[in-house]
Amino acid sequence: MGPILEVRDLQVSYYTDAGRATALAGASFSLNAGEKLGLVGESGSGKSTMALAMMRMIKPPGRIEAGQVIVDGVNLRELSEAQMLQARLNKIAYIPQGAMNSLNPVTRIEAQMADAIRAHDKQTTKKEIAARCRQALESVDLKPQVAKMYAHELSGGMKQRVCIAISILLKPKVIICDEPTSALDVVTQRQVMETIDRVKDQIGAAVILIGHDMGLMAQFVDKVAVMYAGRLMEVSTVREMFTDPKHPYAKALINSLPRLDNKGVFQGIPGLAPSLLRLPPGCPFNPRCSQAMDICRAVIPPSVTLEGGRTVACHLYADKV
Amino acid sequence: MSLKRIVGRLVFLVLVIWAASTITFFIPRLSPRNPIRERFAELARIGGFSPQDLEAIVASYNTKFGLDKPLWQQYFDYVSSVARFDLGVSLNKYPKTVIDLIMESLPWTIVLLFVTTILSFVLGNLLGAIAAWPRAPGWLRSLATPFVLLMGVPPVLMGVLLLFFIGFRLKLLPLGSAYSTGMVPDWSSLSFILNVAKHQILPALSLILGSVGGWVLSMRGMGVTIQGEDYVLFAEHKGLSGFVIFKDYYLRNALLPQVTGLALALGTVVTSNIVVESLFGLPGLGRVLSQAIQANDFLVIYGIVLFITIAVATLMVVVELLYPLLDPRIRQE
Ligand SMILES: Nc1ncnc2c1ncn2[C@@H]1O[C@H](COP(=O)(O)OP(=O)(O)OP(=O)(O)O)[C@@H](O)[C@H]1O
Ligand code: SF4
Ligand SMILES: [Mg+2]
Numbered sequence: 001m002g003p004i005l006e007v008r009d010l011q012v013s014y015y016t017d018a019g020r021a022t023a024l025a026g027a028s029f030s031l032n033a034g035e036k037l038g039l040v041g042e043s044g045s046g047k048s049t050m051a052l053a054m055m056r057m058i059k060p061p062g063r064i065e066a067g068q069v070i071v072d073g074v075n076l077r078e079l080s081e082a083q084m085l086q087a088r089l090n091k092i093a094y095i096p097q098g099a100m101n102s103l104n105p106v107t108r109i110e111a112q113m114a115d116a117i118r119a120h121d122k123q124t125t126k127k128e129i130a131a132r133c134r135q136a137l138e139s140v141d142l143k144p145q146v147a148k149m150y151a152h153e154l155s156g157g158m159k160q161r162v163c164i165a166i167s168i169l170l171k172p173k174v175i176i177c178d179e180p181t182s183a184l185d186v187v188t189q190r191q192v193m194e195t196i197d198r199v200k201d202q203i204g205a206a207v208i209l210i211g212h213d214m215g216l217m218a219q220f221v222d223k224v225a226v227m228y229a230g231r232l233m234e235v236s237t238v239r240e241m242f243t244d245p246k247h248p249y250a251k252a253l254i255n256s257l258p259r260l261d262n263k264g265v266f267q268g269i270p271g272l273a274p275s276l277l278r279l280p281p282g283c284p285f286n287p288r289c290s291q292a293m294d295i296c297r298a299v300i301p302p303s304v305t306l307e308g309g310r311t312v313a314c315h316l317y318a319d320k321v
Numbered sequence: 322m323s324l325k326r327i328v329g330r331l332v333f334l335v336l337v338i339w340a341a342s343t344i345t346f347f348i349p350r351l352s353p354r355n356p357i358r359e360r361f362a363e364l365a366r367i368g369g370f371s372p373q374d375l376e377a378i379v380a381s382y383n384t385k386f387g388l389d390k391p392l393w394q395q396y397f398d399y400v401s402s403v404a405r406f407d408l409g410v411s412l413n414k415y416p417k418t419v420i421d422l423i424m425e426s427l428p429w430t431i432v433l434l435f436v437t438t439i440l441s442f443v444l445g446n447l448l449g450a451i452a453a454w455p456r457a458p459g460w461l462r463s464l465a466t467p468f469v470l471l472m473g474v475p476p477v478l479m480g481v482l483l484l485f486f487i488g489f490r491l492k493l494l495p496l497g498s499a500y501s502t503g504m505v506p507d508w509s510s511l512s513f514i515l516n517v518a519k520h521q522i523l524p525a526l527s528l529i530l531g532s533v534g535g536w537v538l539s540m541r542g543m544g545v546t547i548q549g550e551d552y553v554l555f556a557e558h559k560g561l562s563g564f565v566i567f568k569d570y571y572l573r574n575a576l577l578p579q580v581t582g583l584a585l586a587l588g589t590v591v592t593s594n595i596v597v598e599s600l601f602g603l604p605g606l607g608r609v610l611s612q613a614i615q616a617n618d619f620l621v622i623y624g625i626v627l628f629i630t631i632a633v634a635t636l637m638v639v640v641e642l643l644y645p646l647l648d649p650r651i652r653q654e
Contacts, residue, residue, distance in 0.1 A: 057557060057558065085560045085562070086560060088559065088560035089560045090560065093558070094558045095555075095558075096554055096558065099551075099555075101551035101552060102551045102552055102554070102555040103552055104552045104570050104573075104574070105552070105649070105650060106648060106649060106650075107573070111569075115559070116560070116561065119560050119561045119562060119565065150650070152649070163555070166555075
């Protein structure tokens with residue numbers, strides 16, 4: 001059985017007054033059913049853009065310029081608008097960044113679950129809808145009473161769970177969680193991550209977790225993708241990423257993590273992330289890279305697949321294919 | 322919603338009524354004119370009685386209306402009668418009471434006020450919401466523009482323009498009054514009701530045309546903010562149809578502050594209503610008020626002002642008490 005999700009050369013640009021900013025420059029990766037991918041990168045590196053592009057929800061001035069998103073054998077980019085409307089939540093679900101405010105403040109939770117079901121399944125009876133809502137709430141460890149509540153009556157963690165419950169209502173093949181834990185305390189973060197893990201197993205979906213917290217990622221995902229200036233610099237398994245990162249940027253990220261032996265001192269990466277409007281020629285990381293070579297300042301490194309299937313976009317590995 | 326809140330609002334309402342009645346009591350006393358004397362002086366001039374008789378009549382009426390009592394007692398009597406919904410008598414149309422005059426004219430005012438306010442609120446907010454909705458077709462979004470251009474044209478000016486072009490030049494609609502002369506008022510006859518409705522079109526239009534734009538602008542601003550809200554974005558990710566998102570996620574939320582705006586706008590709405598009524602010669606509160614002003618019939622003037630103040634304050638409190646039904650976050654507090 002092939003991968004449930006395949007993203008190929010996905011490219012997105014925002015056409016701003018200051019010029020064209022390519023926030024996603026040809027991203028490719030694939031995921032199997034039940035697999036979890038952690039997508040990390042600095043703020044503005046294009047994580048949300050990639051997720052929105054997969055949902056076909058990039059809005060002007062942004063535009064999806066190239067690439068394919070294949071979910072369960074269907075290329076989402078070839079669907080009509082109406083078909084794409086049906087595919088959302090049904091094939092691929094996205095829980096937005098800021099799930100704290102993702103629930104309608106003036107209607108009950110059940111109404112926000114029911115409209116989602118009805119949008120995809122006109123035939124469903126009221127009874128079935130209620131049963132499916134209860135079931136979804138149960139799988140995220142929420143009491144059935146939550147259905148009757150309003151968003152402001154829920155804690156941050158509960159709201160996040162409700163969003164997860166909504167996202168699994170139609171048993172999608174792919175679930176994308178954009179920074180699901182950033183506004184939560186440590187204990188709740190773990191609970192939410194465990195919830196995501198469990199519902200993933202229940203419905204057998206592939207999960208993409210977007211986040212900054214490499215430590216939390218390390219415990220919950222199978223693969224890690226490191227993004228920089230709109231490019232996937234390295235995609236490999238968690239073990240490979242944490243024990244033997246290949247890409248110089250990935251190495252710097254891993255080394256900057258607080259550890260017990262360096263007493264939690266955050267080292268950081270020298271230099272600033274480049275503006276998408278003024279990217280340096282060649283590898284976008286070259287001004288900050290300690291291993292930069294001449295070719296790095298002239299040619300954009302292609303993504304190469306190393307043994308074991310990990311991919312790296314760096315000239316250091318270009319000849320090792 | 323808590324009982325405390327309701328009680329608080331009601332106390333506020335009583336205070337407003339008290340303050341308004343105090344003001345309406347003292348302001349007419351600042352004028353040196355005496356409407357009783359003026360009325361009988363008029364009669365005396367036409368012929369009938371001597372200046373001595375006039376003084377005697379005026380004095381007896383002063384006693385009858387309590388105008389000879391000390392001011393503090395008059396004030397006390399006035400406030401306590403207001404509390405009993407007794408606004409006194411018309412000095413000009415005695416023995417009619419102020420309440421009589423208000424009740425006779427009120428239905429005309431209420432119908433016009435109700436219809437125009439609701440129509441302009443609904444139309445303005447709908448057009449404004451659509452104008453800010455990027456997925457609506459261009460022609461639909463631009464429907465709001467003419468109303469924005471007409472915004473701020475005072476209802477009276479709008480009324481004069483409508484009267485001139487549609488009533489006078491094109492002769493499409495009647496030039497004024499409540500119904501055609503010669504018609505006998507009969508609310509069970511359809512032709513009478515239709516005749517009245519025809520006479521209401523221009524007054525209603527003069528009130529609506531200029532006020533829709535204000536709702537359009539505030540709603541459009543609100544709409545732009547709401548569309549960027551995370552819950553609207555999540556609704557799109559759920560694959561909901563544009564219509565459902567528009568109705569349940571976008572409009573519902575954008576309307577909340579508009580309802581507060583409606584409560585605040587009521588005062589202005591009532592005033593323009595009165596002005597337009599006088600312009601079109603409708604037998605509503607506006608005409609009673611302008612007749613009373615000409616006759617310096619001060620109990621009527623201040624009775625109507627007081628009545629309007631109380632009505633607007635009450636409506637504002639009602640809107641505010643209804644607000645929690647729209648917004649569950651307030652219901653909680
Ligand atoms: N609507 C837009 N118009 C113009 N530029 C945009 C728009 N949305 C995003 N961008 C740009 O695209 C780039 C990627 O943004 P994106 O939101 O995908 O980053 P991110 O990795 O999700 O960051 P964060 O961690 O802060 O959420 C940024 O440089 C941003 O400035
Ligand atoms: S391509 Fe060159 S500059 Fe870029 S990360 Fe690799 S070595 Fe560094
Ligand atoms: Mg983001």
